[in-house]
Amino acid sequence: MGDFKFPYFFDYPPYFTLQPVQDTREKQMQLWKELILRYCQHHKCFIINLEQEFPLFQNLSIQRKLSFEAREVFLAALVAEGKAEWLDKAHKKCLVLWRSIQEWSEMILQLVRDNAMEDGVLTLDEIQSGDESRGTELAGIDRFVLVRALKLLEQRGKAAMFKGKAGDDEGVKFSAS
Amino acid sequence: MGSGSRWAERLLESGALSDAGRPLLGPGEVECQLLDGVDIEVVDSGVEGDPLRSGLLILTNARMFWVHQHSRSAFFLPLSSVSRISAPRKGLKSVFSSTLRLRGAAAAHSSVTLLLSFRGHASSFDNLVSQLGAVLQSRAWETLPAAAVNPSTASASTPSSHWNPSRAGVSGILRKEQEQWEQTDKNLQEAFHDLNALMGKAKEMVLLADKMRARLLTEGSASGSQQELHDLLLSVGIASPVTKESAGALYHQQLSRQLADFVGSPLQSAGGMLALVDVYCLFNRARGTELISPEDLLQACDLWDRLDVPVMLRRFDSGALAIQIKSKSDDEVVARIMRLVDDLRTGVGAREAAKCLGVAPALAKEHLFSAEARGFLCRDDGPDGLRFYTNFFKDAQFP
Numbered sequence: 383m384g385d386f387k388f389p390y391f392f393d394y395p396p397y398f399t400l401q402p403v404q405d406t407r408e409k410q411m412q413l414w415k416e417l418i419l420r421y422c423q424h425h426k427c428f429i430i431n432l433e434q435e436f437p438l439f440q441n442l443s444i445q446r447k448l449s450f451e452a453r454e455v456f457l458a459a460l461v462a463e464g465k466a467e468w469l470d471k472a473h474k475k476c477l478v479l480w481r482s483i484q485e486w487s488e489m490i491l492q493l494v495r496d497n498a499m500e501d502g503v504l505t506l507d508e509i510q511s512g513d514e515s516r517g518t519e520l521a522g523i524d525r526f527v528l529v530r531a532l533k534l535l536e537q538r539g540k541a542a543m544f545k546g547k548a549g550d551d552e553g554v555k556f557s558a559s
Numbered sequence: 560m561g562s563g564s565r566w567a568e569r570l571l572e573s574g575a576l577s578d579a580g581r582p583l584l585g586p587g588e589v590e591c592q593l594l595d596g597v598d599i600e601v602v603d604s605g606v607e608g609d610p611l612r613s614g615l616l617i618l619t620n621a622r623m624f625w626v627h628q629h630s631r632s633a634f635f636l637p638l639s640s641v642s643r644i645s646a647p648r649k650g651l652k653s654v655f656s657s658t659l660r661l662r663g664a665a666a667a668h669s670s671v672t673l674l675l676s677f678r679g680h681a682s683s684f685d686n687l688v689s690q691l692g693a694v695l696q697s698r699a700w701e702t703l704p705a706a707a708v709n710p711s712t713a714s715a716s717t718p719s720s721h722w723n724p725s726r727a728g729v730s731g732i733l734r735k736e737q738e739q740w741e742q743t744d745k746n747l748q749e750a751f752h753d754l755n756a757l758m759g760k761a762k763e764m765v766l767l768a769d770k771m772r773a774r775l776l777t778e779g780s781a782s783g784s785q786q787e788l789h790d791l792l793l794s795v796g797i798a799s800p801v802t803k804e805s806a807g808a809l810y811h812q813q814l815s816r817q818l819a820d821f822v823g824s825p826l827q828s829a830g831g832m833l834a835l836v837d838v839y840c841l842f843n844r845a846r847g848t849e850l851i852s853p854e855d856l857l858q859a860c861d862l863w864d865r866l867d868v869p870v871m872l873r874r875f876d877s878g879a880l881a882i883q884i885k886s887k888s889d890d891e892v893v894a895r896i897m898r899l900v901d902d903l904r905t906g907v908g909a910r911e912a913a914k915c916l917g918v919a920p921a922l923a924k925e926h927l928f929s930a931e932a933r934g935f936l937c938r939d940d941g942p943d944g945l946r947f948y949t950n951f952f953k954d955a956q957f958p
Contacts, residue, residue, distance in 0.1 A: 389955075389957050389958060390958065391951060391952075391955045394948065394951060395906065395939035395941055395946070395948070396906075396937040396938060396939040396948050396951070396952075398939075399937075399938055399939050399940040399941070401937055401938065401952070402931075402938070403931055403932055403934065403937075405934055406931075406934065406937050406950060406952050406953075409952040409953065409955065410937075410952055413952070413955055413957075416957060417957075420957075445941070445942065446939075446941060
């Protein structure tokens with residue numbers, strides 16, 4: 383995984399100023415939404431905390447950074463599009479779904495098929511960082527997202543989560559055949 | 560003049576007479592009243608003497624003269640030394656003549672009473688008395704230079720004991736100025752008193768006008784009387800609420816169109832934009848009569864929004880107002896700005912734009928904003944302030 387390649391307009395100062403003119407702002411939002419998704423995907427970043435620095439939101443070489451208001455606006459736009467979710471009422475923590483929950487659940491099923499585990503059992507930990515998922519996009523998946531994806535599979539009857547014995551991790555039994 | 564009248568020489572002062580026998584008056588001293596055939600005698604004063612008979616009594620604003628033309632003698636009494644005048648006691652004398660008692664200080668005597676009597680028409684004497692009263696009351700001699708009170712061709716180096724030295728010199732002048740100032744102040748106060756009364760009336764008028772306005776607002780569609788009322792208010796100079804709500808009174812609409820027609824060619828020659836004050840002058844000069852007020856002009860311009868005219872009123876943040884041709888000059892300005900913004904690295908600030916366009920920075924800023932609003936520029940709000948770049952957002956894409 384190489385360095386993230388920033389687009390050319392990332393070096394243009396106006397990119398970091400929230401544009402007041404409506405049409406221009408719309409375009410700016412589109413660019414930022416896409417950039418956030420791409421960046422998060424590249425770095426396997428799931429959560430953006432507005433109250434903390436996030437490397438994407440500044441460009442030190444041109445000495446510009448997005449204002450708090452701008453960050454809020456762009457993340458809210460992602461949420462409105464369904465590509466992100468607020469994790470708290472105060473809208474300070476944002477879950478970025480550069481893949482939708484649906485897509486994650488499909489990837490899990492794919493993993494299961496690839497490893498012939500249609501009736502098998504896996505711990506959540508194993509899905510996150512086990513041998514099976516190494517090299518796939520699932521590696522390093524956020525626990526919260528994973529659980530949501532598994533819940534979706536549960537609803538489809540393709541899986542069933544269970545709590546492990548004392549000290550053991552949560553697990554999931556698949557019935558994906 | 561008999562020896563019995565010596566008292567006069569002692570008590571009263573000798574007045575100088577001109578060659579024609581008229582008393583010499585001092586600067587600012589004017590005669591107020593003359594009465595011929597007046598006697599003066601001294602009474603109740605411990606001084607004996609015969610009366611001065613049948614002289615000409617001359618009252619000035621500073622002194623009272625008694626002049627005997629025949630003997631060319633004249634005496635005077637400075638009015639400042641008169642402390643009291645009164646009607647005489649009833650006596651034989653008063654039956655046949657009009658009399659007046661004068662009490663005052665004279666020479667070495669602190670209190671001396673003189674009796675004036677006159678055998679002629681009582682009304683003439685009454686006139687004199689009232690004049691005397693008036694002069695004594697107004698103390699007219701106090702505003703005169705000290706010399707008026709005691710002019711004399713003789714060497715009067717010793718001033719009379721009745722002359723107030725504080726009236727002389729610089730302090731005297733200053734005091735006089737002070738009194739003049741106080742008088743002016745008093746006059747102004749009286750004048751303002753009238754002005755306040757006038758303003759009170761004006762307040763009532765404004766209240767009345769407001770009531771009429773309120774009525775116009777509440778009244779429904781009695782359009783005939785409403786129009787009349789509205790025109791009445793307009794003629795008094797009060798903007799009718801109806802005008803603001805609707806598309807405007809017919810008058811303003813017509814004015815607005817007329818203005819739009821008129822302003823076309825001056826705008827062209829001025830390169831597309833004119834300050835509103837200039838338009839006001841040009842328009843009124845062209846009209847000649849029936850000049851319009853600044854309020855009318857502003858309203859007419861505001862109406863342009865609703866009419867389809869090729870001119871517009873431009874409001875700048877500084878508060879300045881200008882009229883410009885709608886699209887033309889803006890395009891030109893934008894073109895010039897775009898030529899300036901060829902380097903995406905530094906952008907264009909108000910200062911650079913001002914230099915390029917040849918206008919004040921505030922105006923240049925307005926032009927930048929308008930170019931931004933039209934989508935030609937985008938802004939960078941950085942540590943160096945507001946700067947503008949070509950709107951790259953329009954065509955930006957991920958590579």
